[in-house]
Amino acid sequence: MKNVGNMDCKQVRSHWSIFHDSEGDAEIHFGIEQHLECCEQCRKWFDGQERIERSLTTALNQSDSGNESLVNWDQVLTESGVVLSKPSPKIGRRVSRSLITLVAIAASLLVFISFWVLQSGSNENIPSLLQESIAVHRFVATGSLRPDFESTSDIEVDRYLVRRVSFPVRCPPRKDSGFEVNGAGMYQLDGQAVAYVVGSVDSQPISVFVLPKDQLELIPNEKRPKMERQAQFQTTPEWLIAYAVIDNNLVLVVGNATQAKLEKVLSSYGTYPHES
Amino acid sequence: MRAKSDRESNPSLIHLSQTFFLTDIDHEKAERFVAHLQPIQRQLELFCFRALNRREDVQDTLQAAIANAYRDFDLYAEGTNFRAWIYRYVTFESLNRNRANQKLAVPFDQRELNELASHHIDHFHWESLMDSPRELLDHFDECVAHQLVMLDETSRRVLLLRAIGEFKYREIAEILDIPIGTVMGLLARARVELRQGLASFIQQNGFAKRGDTA
Numbered sequence: 001m002k003n004v005g006n007m008d009c010k011q012v013r014s015h016w017s018i019f020h021d022s023e024g025d026a027e028i029h030f031g032i033e034q035h036l037e038c039c040e041q042c043r044k045w046f047d048g049q050e051r052i053e054r055s056l057t058t059a060l061n062q063s064d065s066g067n068e069s070l071v072n073w074d075q076v077l078t079e080s081g082v083v084l085s086k087p088s089p090k091i092g093r094r095v096s097r098s099l100i101t102l103v104a105i106a107a108s109l110l111v112f113i114s115f116w117v118l119q120s121g122s123n124e125n126i127p128s129l130l131q132e133s134i135a136v137h138r139f140v141a142t143g144s145l146r147p148d149f150e151s152t153s154d155i156e157v158d159r160y161l162v163r164r165v166s167f168p169v170r171c172p173p174r175k176d177s178g179f180e181v182n183g184a185g186m187y188q189l190d191g192q193a194v195a196y197v198v199g200s201v202d203s204q205p206i207s208v209f210v211l212p213k214d215q216l217e218l219i220p221n222e223k224r225p226k227m228e229r230q231a232q233f234q235t236t237p238e239w240l241i242a243y244a245v246i247d248n249n250l251v252l253v254v255g256n257a258t259q260a261k262l263e264k265v266l267s268s269y270g271t272y273p274h275e276s
Numbered sequence: 277m278r279a280k281s282d283r284e285s286n287p288s289l290i291h292l293s294q295t296f297f298l299t300d301i302d303h304e305k306a307e308r309f310v311a312h313l314q315p316i317q318r319q320l321e322l323f324c325f326r327a328l329n330r331r332e333d334v335q336d337t338l339q340a341a342i343a344n345a346y347r348d349f350d351l352y353a354e355g356t357n358f359r360a361w362i363y364r365y366v367t368f369e370s371l372n373r374n375r376a377n378q379k380l381a382v383p384f385d386q387r388e389l390n391e392l393a394s395h396h397i398d399h400f401h402w403e404s405l406m407d408s409p410r411e412l413l414d415h416f417d418e419c420v421a422h423q424l425v426m427l428d429e430t431s432r433r434v435l436l437l438r439a440i441g442e443f444k445y446r447e448i449a450e451i452l453d454i455p456i457g458t459v460m461g462l463l464a465r466a467r468v469e470l471r472q473g474l475a476s477f478i479q480q481n482g483f484a485k486r487g488d489t490a
Contacts, residue, residue, distance in 0.1 A: 017467055052474075076342055079339055081346060
């Protein structure tokens, strides 16, 4: 057993693994290299180890299936939730878009049918603005429509409206009027933006619609002068609507609560300062 | 007057459009994940093939590992070592699969390694293995499954992470959450044990007969 420098053959061979992998201390590598320069037996032993390792590594990187995959990757990815339905995400995206378009068309038809039913039914004397408000509120009440912005915080909803609405708005009703807010959103009526706030009074769904005052034309002529002074009410078989002009807004409150409670919600609109 | 968009003209579209955007984000995440995964799919297959006691578990193991990794993909920091990151899930899942047959990892002892260095192996068969490994390793698949199962779970993982994953010791230590010194020791011992097994295999199957020129 040779002893070159600080390492004998046994020590050198026991460190073959880290030497082969270029790991460990530089000092050990230096000691091994010094030993190998002088020890032919260990040099031969190291060469043999290298050959075995190369062959083993080659063999470990093969399987009995040759180059054929051992795994159905499409299935792995699909069932892992990575690709929802198709191997190509781009195809999946196109499918999703088509599906959403179809659902959107179906929803539009539902809105149209709702209007048609309302117009052909007992609500034929109700102004179109109120009819649309009823239709939107019906979607809210049945859970078919979720607002753009969902929050149970009065302040957050107020901030959302200030940020999102293009016309002047005031602070929506709050808890002290019995109104528990759930969120807010926007839609368009005859090209005009309408803001809405959804919530509940005594667990009954209530929707508040806010338009600029110049949209009063959507209300029949005979109603307009009264609206400037006090709340007006419209009863339908399903819902009660309270509406009025408040500051620079036309405000409608739709729901299934008593007239007094709706009026309280309506009159509380704009009575709070905006939170910065 | 503002332009009328689908999103605003039909209130019932509002929630649908939100769903659409979420779906888009999901697809972007899936595309990124698959882009990282594709170059190493074969490597992961082979790792599982060698690490698992039962070949039929490869697909299920990878599926479970990929599902967990994808769930946590938001935690993966782009630009860091994805290969090492996902191997953590694959090694963990393969360990779970083998748990029923798992042997406890034997603590590494440098003295033990010195003993194993070579002299425990029949010298003649050891020389045969040293001189002509390729011919003998043509029969590798006949005995490798047995030899790998004979290694303890952690040693086997260390060996495969090095041989198939080509990881540095530091990366293997991070993947398996063990000290780097243990990686060194386990790998050296696994290599010796594998060679011992192969030498025994040569002896038992008569691939190198005494008197033959090796």
